[in-house]
Amino acid sequence: MALVEAVGVRKSFGHTEVLRGIDLEVGRGEVVCLLGPSGAGKSTFLRCVNHLETIDAGRIWVDGVPVGFRASGGKLFELREHEVAFQRRDVGMVFQRFNLFPHRTALENVMEGPVQVLRRDRAEVRAESLALLERVGLAEKASAHPAQLSGGQQQRVAIARALAMKPKLMLFDEPTSALDPELVGEVLDVMTSLARDGMTMIVVTHEIGFARSVADRVVFLVDGAVVETGTPADVLDNPQQPRTQQFLAKVL
Numbered sequence: 326m327a328l329v330e331a332v333g334v335r336k337s338f339g340h341t342e343v344l345r346g347i348d349l350e351v352g353r354g355e356v357v358c359l360l361g362p363s364g365a366g367k368s369t370f371l372r373c374v375n376h377l378e379t380i381d382a383g384r385i386w387v388d389g390v391p392v393g394f395r396a397s398g399g400k401l402f403e404l405r406e407h408e409v410a411f412q413r414r415d416v417g418m419v420f421q422r423f424n425l426f427p428h429r430t431a432l433e434n435v436m437e438g439p440v441q442v443l444r445r446d447r448a449e450v451r452a453e454s455l456a457l458l459e460r461v462g463l464a465e466k467a468s469a470h471p472a473q474l475s476g477g478q479q480q481r482v483a484i485a486r487a488l489a490m491k492p493k494l495m496l497f498d499e500p501t502s503a504l505d506p507e508l509v510g511e512v513l514d515v516m517t518s519l520a521r522d523g524m525t526m527i528v529v530t531h532e533i534g535f536a537r538s539v540a541d542r543v544v545f546l547v548d549g550a551v552v553e554t555g556t557p558a559d560v561l562d563n564p565q566q567p568r569t570q571q572f573l574a575k576v577l
């Protein structure tokens with residue numbers, strides 16, 4: 326089974342249906358880039374995968390587990406809030422805004438989840454967290470507070486913080502779009518190395534270059550529906566659908 330399997334996912338806000346039956350599979354170690362115009366439902370879909378939104382119809386499985394549900398006696402039961410938090414540990418999410426704890430150092434931010442949520446041994450977590458900061462190129466910033474870091478550095482801490490939970494899956498929602506242009510590359514480099522190391526990733530991005538060089542598959546979403554999907558070469562360089570062609574003509 327694929328690591329992520331979404332079938333017929335529908336989601337409305339009020340009378341507006343923003344996801345209109347999304348089917349998507351993401352294999353283990355696969356990197357899928359989600360592209361599409363503003364309002365297409367990209368963020369909403371990611372939030373559904375992480376159960377930050379409940380879905381109205383369809384089903385999403387992550388590693389064989391139905392998101393937001395628990396199987397018992399052949400039936401599915403909706404999870405309670407604390408059970409949802411438990412399920413969510415397996416999925417790392419990095420947003421446009423960095424969402425670091427401002428009063429904690431970079432190292433403390435990375436250590437927070439494993440220590441507070443997983444109740445793991447502090448010394449062990451500290452060593453792992455330092456290694457993660459090194460992995461994102463920030464070993465020397467361990468004791469800096471977020472305000473003392475650039476946007477790119479903060480975003481790399483946010484990635485390290487997500488990785489500290491040893492997720493099976495990483496979700497990125499436009500992780501570089503709030504950054505000054507000169508800081509985008511350092512964050513994309515970290516994501517690229519993560520992909521090369523075999524992390525399964527769903528990445529919402531407008532960075533076409535990243536999608537072209539790192540994605541195994543590109544999914545193009547418009548108005549809550551998948552319009553086109555394929556390899557980067559197929560979708561980005563040889564789009565078949567008019568909506569994809571129009572979108573790419575604007576962003577390229």
Ligand SMILES: Nc1ncnc2c1ncn2[C@@H]1O[C@H](COP(=O)(O)OP(=O)(O)OP(=O)(O)O)[C@@H](O)[C@H]1O
Nearest residue numbers: 338339341343361362363364365366367368369370
């Ligand atoms: N909590 C909410 N309540 C009501 N409407 C919402 C909510 N969240 C999203 N929407 C609407 O759902 C639609 C899809 O939004 P979404 O944020 O998923 O789009 P997106 O593809 O991520 O767009 P962008 O590229 O601008 O980030 C939009 O019309 C948006 O206004």
Ligand SMILES: [Mg+2]
Nearest residue numbers: 367368369498
């Ligand atoms: Mg969005």
